[in-house]
Amino acid sequence: MPQGRPRGFDAETALDRAVEVFWRQGYDGASLSDLTDAMGINRPSMYAAYGNKEQLFRRAVARYAEIDMAYAREALAQPTAYAVIERFLRANADALTRTDRPAGCLSIQGGLAGGSAAEFLAASRLAGEAALADRLARADDLPAGTDPAALARYVMVVSEGNAVHAAAGVDRAGLHATVDIALRAVPR
Amino acid sequence: MPQGRPRGFDAETALDRAVEVFWRQGYDGASLSDLTDAMGINRPSMYAAYGNKEQLFRRAVARYAEIDMAYAREALAQPTAYAVIERFLRANADALTRTDRPAGCLSIQGGLAGGSAAEFLAASRLAGEAALADRLARADDLPAGTDPAALARYVMVVSEGNAVHAAAGVDRAGLHATVDIALRAVPR
DNA sequence: TTCTTTCTATACCGTTCGGTATGTAAGTGA
DNA sequence: TCACTTACATACCGAACGGTATAGAAAGAA
Incomplete structure (x- = not known):
């Protein structure tokens, strides 16, 4: 044919x-x-x-x-829970402020209010959060009593908040200063 | 006439x-x-x-x-820096999950990508952040070496991330669990 | 009552939206 | 060379957008 x-x-x-x-x-x-x-x-x-x-x-x-969030998969491969989180938040801050890309992240900029696009993005963010929670649950270096799902949610909250800030024009150093503070809440 | x-x-x-x-x-x-x-x-x-x-x-x-963010002004009136931050994040988590209101907050749901509305909202959020930074700078109970602007930015990042989560359907208890962790990073 | 002013209701403006019908150009297999 | 299949380009579709012209209705002042 x-x-x-x-x-x-x-x-x-x-x-x-x-x-x-x-x-x-x-x-x-x-x-x-x-x-x-x-x-x-x-x-x-x-x-x-x-x-x-x-x-x-x-x-x-x-x-x-696949392309712009490859850093997240690399972060999950770090050896300790703390290293996973630190690597994720640092790479996230860098990704949100790449000069050759729009500021912020597609998942947040794509849309939050109403519509199927917003639902789709929210579901994919929560899937990423679940993957991080799984990785933290498998870590053997978290203090007893640490809730992996709650910690994963906290990390995602910081990354989303940083995405909002990046879209508002906050520069890379500003995001990393926030990560400096955020990491103090992470058990190690 | x-x-x-x-x-x-x-x-x-x-x-x-x-x-x-x-x-x-x-x-x-x-x-x-x-x-x-x-x-x-x-x-x-x-x-x-x-x-x-x-x-x-x-x-x-x-x-x-004026109406839905009145809690922020009340939080600024708390006596210590830590109390200001805790009160703000707690009241924020409650405000994001009121059953008689849409989930999340108008400042985030209103729009983040392009357009004058997004710019206007971003500017007003940064103004709120500046007000918090001012209040923290005036506090006499923060450890020496604490950067009030960086701390204020961190607090706003947590509140914005929680707003994104609330819009995605995370409930009040989930937001407060994030605040529990976030507060561990706040010096007191 | 009458006049003046302002609000309300309907119907419409040009533009842009996501999506598509139609004809033609450009390749591949025989 | 010819038939066939698919991609491309233009032009168009109805619907919805933000915004407005116009005419009638309602109230206070004289």
Whole structure:
């Protein structure tokens, strides 16, 4: 059977551009024209390749998790609970203030109020929190009586608060100063 | 000079309804129809009374700060730095999970990505942070070497992270458990 | 009552939204 | 070379957006 004309753009490269637009403008704030302009393709190509705006967003979030949140998986591989948390919060502070990326993080900037995008992002954040709680529960170096789920939630709260601050323009040193204080609450 | 027909609604009551809509749906997510329906007025009355959507939002944020963030001013009046912080974070956790109000806080739900609403909210949050930093700088019970601005930023990070969590459905006990941990980082 | 002023109601404005129909260009397999 | 399949480009769709023109209704002052 004939193959047909091949696609004239790279789907992953175009997705990377979409990530940036959603990151900077949020799900609702990113119009199809904004997206397709940045992706260098036109509307029907986007619909053919990704489905619709919401599916494009989900793909963008998955790509973001794979690329821009790789540091989180590295942090989970640290040997002690304290090292996991410190590494996560430090790398998070750096990721929130990369000069070649929008400030803050896609999960927060994408949208918090109403809509399916907000629900999807909230669920994925809580999944990350659960993964951290699992890792902390498996650590053998936490003091007896430490609640791994509560500690994981605290760490995520700090990272989300830092994301809000980064989006408001607080610089890298400011975020790390917050991490300095936050780490004092972590048992070791 | 003649007075003209008096307004048929109470401007503050209508504003309270607008606060709820913005809180639940965000600035962009709240359409004029959503707003005027909830306020019980029609479009021209809204424009005559408040100016336009953005000015209505600013009035709503001011009203929110006056009513729903009164706890913050009470917290600043506590006698010691530690008491100020503990009271603020506890009352914040309660405010984020009131059953008669949307979950989370208007300042975060209103919008974080792009647009003048996000900038306005970010500036008002930083103003609150500055007020807390001022109060902490005036405290005489903080250990020498404590940076009041950094500590204030940490406290705001925790409150913002908790707001994100509350919007994602975490309950009051969960937020207070985070505050339990967060307070361990506060010098006393 | 009459005049003046302001509020209210309806209907509408141009623009932008997410999404799609349609015709044409560009490749592959026979 | 020809048939076939798929991608691309343009132009368009109905709906919803923020905002407003216009006309009628209601109150106080004279």
